[in-house]
Amino acid sequence: MLLLNAVLDQGPDIEGVRDMMVKVVNNLYKKEVRIFHRPLDFFKEINISVDQIWSIHEEVKSVRSAKWAKDNQSSPQKYNLYMDGSKQTLNYAVFRWGVPLALPYLLDKKNECGRSTSLLDYLETYSSAEKMSNGLKDNEKFGLGKAIGDKACHLFTKWMVSTFRLARKQDELGWGEFSYEVPFDSNAGRVLWRTGYLFGLANEEEYIKKEVVQKNKGKGGKHYIRVTNMRGMAVSKNVPSDLIKIYKDICTKHLKTHKREPRKIEIQRFQHALLSQNGDKNLTVSAFDDGLIKIGRNYCFNHENPRCEECPINRHCDGRNSNSSLITDYRT
């Protein structure tokens, strides 16, 4: 269920996506289409599956579209939880629901014994949660490919390792609190940009060069911030040597993406070193991401009037305190 949820969670309205998924799954189970126990049911009863997704999507849209449009300065007609602007329910059902449902089914078939832990057994064959996250998308045999984005892979990994603590190897560094990257999404990118955090790591020209900032390509001709383009981008500003050492340990012992110490410090991983430097057990990657989501969804709206006065981090925010153009001139 978490894997399906992570795949679907790539839409514009997290609450709406979750509401839709819960209602569709409950309705399918009421009709004995038990998709998590018998994934094939989803395809055998494809008429019921598609009908339910279509009708519940309409229901959620009628309830949530007005509020969503107001918060995002958009129009209710644009509310759409299918991804990539798709409007076709069959395509959405088979591609976004069908692929994650097929993975545990395939693994069960492979084991030929229908073990209830087939999926978890497979996921834990990776030496770290980060490697599992990459394999979830890219594995040549079992990867979900384009059905899942990098952010969704990392969101699933966060849920598995930290939120629901399902990983049985959590005592190993490779499956601990610093063993995966933050699932950066547009909310996170907006908060990190407006607060000025990202300017401590590189300058605006470098973000423009990597198309993290796309001049005048955002809503209403504002500059567009595409945080996913930050992946792999190097920190160019000076970093204290103690943080560099912690960062290298994170890459080799926790994420396990490097056998030897990396030369490059990557922006999307740098907060791991900041979070772990004082050994405070509450400062985890998961808590950092939860905070970004909370601020992005409840205060830092994607328009020029975010709720800065009530925002819990307003004392630390450059956009609010010293450079309002970070709020007025950029959109995600």
Ligand code: SF4
């Ligand atoms: S103070 Fe305002 S601009 Fe800064 S993070 Fe909070 S809501 Fe966003």
